[in-house]
Amino acid sequence: xKRALVAGxxxxxxxxxxxxxxxxxxGASVCVATWPPALNIxxxxxxxxxxxxxxxxxxxxxxxxxxxxxxxxxYDSLEDAPDDVRSSKRYKDVGDFSIGGLAQRIAAxxxxxxxxxxxxxxANGPEVxxxxxxVSRAGYLAASSASAxxxxxxxxxxxxxxxxxxxxxSLTYMASERAIPGYGGxxxxxxxxxxxxxxxxxxxxxxxxxxxxxxxxxxxxASRAASAIGI
Ligand code: NAD
Numbered sequence: 637x638k639r640a641l642v643a644g645x646x647x648x649x650x651x652x653x654x655x656x657x658x659x660x661x662x663g664a665s666v667c668v669a670t671w672p673p674a675l676n677i678x679x680x681x682x683x684x685x686x687x688x689x690x691x692x693x694x695x696x697x698x699x700x701x702x703x704x705x706x707x708x709x710x711y712d713s714l715e716d717a718p719d720d721v722r723s724s725k726r727y728k729d730v731g732d733f734s735i736g737g738l739a740q741r742i743a744a745x746x747x748x749x750x751x752x753x754x755x756x757x758x759a760n761g762p763e764v765x766x767x768x769x770x771v772s773r774a775g776y777l778a779a780s781s782a783s784a785x786x787x788x789x790x791x792x793x794x795x796x797x798x799x800x801x802x803x804x805x806s807l808t809y810m811a812s813e814r815a816i817p818g819y820g821g822x823x824x825x826x827x828x829x830x831x832x833x834x835x836x837x838x839x840x841x842x843x844x845x846x847x848x849x850x851x852x853x854x855x856x857x858a859s860r861a862a863s864a865i866g867i
Contacts, residue, residue, distance in 0.1 A: 638664040639751050641742070643707055643790065644758030646674035647681065648690040650859040651807055652757035657691075659753065660699050667742070669707035671758070672726045672733050679704065703745060706730035707738050709758055709786035710778070712793075735786070739793040751798045756790060756806035759783040761821035764865050768820060776822030783826035784833060791837050791849065800846030804837070806830060808851045818865055 640659040645652035645668040656666045670678050681687050691699040708727075711717045711734040721727055732740065742751065760782035763775030787806050795804070811819035812827035831851055838849035856862065 638753060639667065639702070639746065640664045640753035640755060641667045641669065641751055641794070642755045642757060643669040643709065643738075644671075644756065646670050646678045647860060648687045650757065650861065651854060651857065652755070653690070655755050655757060656701070657693070657699050659755075661693055664753065665702045666699075667703040667705065668701050669705045669738055672706045672708055672730050675704075675706055675726065675730065703741075705738050705741055706733040707735065708733045709735055709790070710760075710781045712736055712789050735789045735793050739797060742794070742797055746797075748797055749799050751794065752802045754790060754794050754798065754802075754804045756787050756804070758786060759807075759823065759826070759861065761823040761826065764819070764821035764823050766820045767817070768822065768824070771820065771822050776825065779822040779826045780829055783823065784829040787830060788833055788837065791841055791847075795841050795845045795847055798845060798847055802845075802847050804841070804847055804849045806834065806851045808834075808853045809856075810853055812853075820865075 640656070642652050642656040642659070644650070645656055647653065652668070656668055659666050688698060693699055708717070713734050713736040714722070714732045716734060717727070727733060731737065761775070761779035763771050764779070766775065791804055808827045808830050809819065810816065811824040812831055816824070834849055834851040841847045841849055
């Protein structure tokens with residue numbers, strides 16, 4: 637069977653959960669990666685059965701995750717995370733939460749050539765409520781780091797673990813191509829970068845690893861992230 641990794645699942649209300657469920661319905665085993673600040677809440681919801689209704693698959697069984705990895709996609713290695721983050725409540729006990737750490741854990745758990753699908757369903761723009769006219773350099777770069785470079789780094793580190801013919805996919809938004817008021821904080825810029833990077837990565841990773849790289853421009857949907865900005 638195929639194995640999928642969906643990065644950016646922390647509840648049952650976003651695209652990541654729906655994508656994970658669709659992969660499971662199609663017969664794949666599904667691992668997810670969850671942002672450490674949201675990890676405990678997510679594990680509690682799962683454990684207490686609060687998501688059992690949305691976990692229900694067509695055959696009546698419940699969606700299960702083969703692994704739930706911690707992931708903060710703004711860090712490529714643990715050394716990149718500042719001490720105050722590494723020692724903070726939500727991070728200190730989860731192990732290596734970087735993208736490099738994720739790759740190492742997947743390699744240790746399943747070996748090389750063990751992944752068929754990597755689905756990137758994460759974004760963050762700390763100043764998303766600010767129009768571009770008011771965005772700080774730090775806010776702009778943070779949006780690009782979490783929302784665009786995270787894909788580049790994931791392909792760098794996970795492609796070697798993927799089987800030829802495998803697929804990498806992410807989610808983008810139309811605000812990259814048209815001016816959409818409200819989608820601020822440099823998130824529109826980050827999505828434009830994500831789309832351009834998708835074209836270049838598909839060229840490069842296609843040749844080097846035999847992988848496909850795509851992005852889907854999703855319509856507006858009231859996930860947790862989107863509700864915060866009224867999209
Ligand atoms: P969501 O809140 O369900 O998913 C975003 C996830 O990213 C959350 O689980 C969050 O914990 C995680 N995350 C944030 N920062 C992170 C980090 N540094 N490291 C790891 N994980 C981190 O919201 P969603 O709307 O389902 O978003 C999923 C994807 O879909 C995003 O790329 C988003 O931009 C895209 N998208 C959303 C819409 C929409 O209207 N909801 C439209 C088009 C595209």
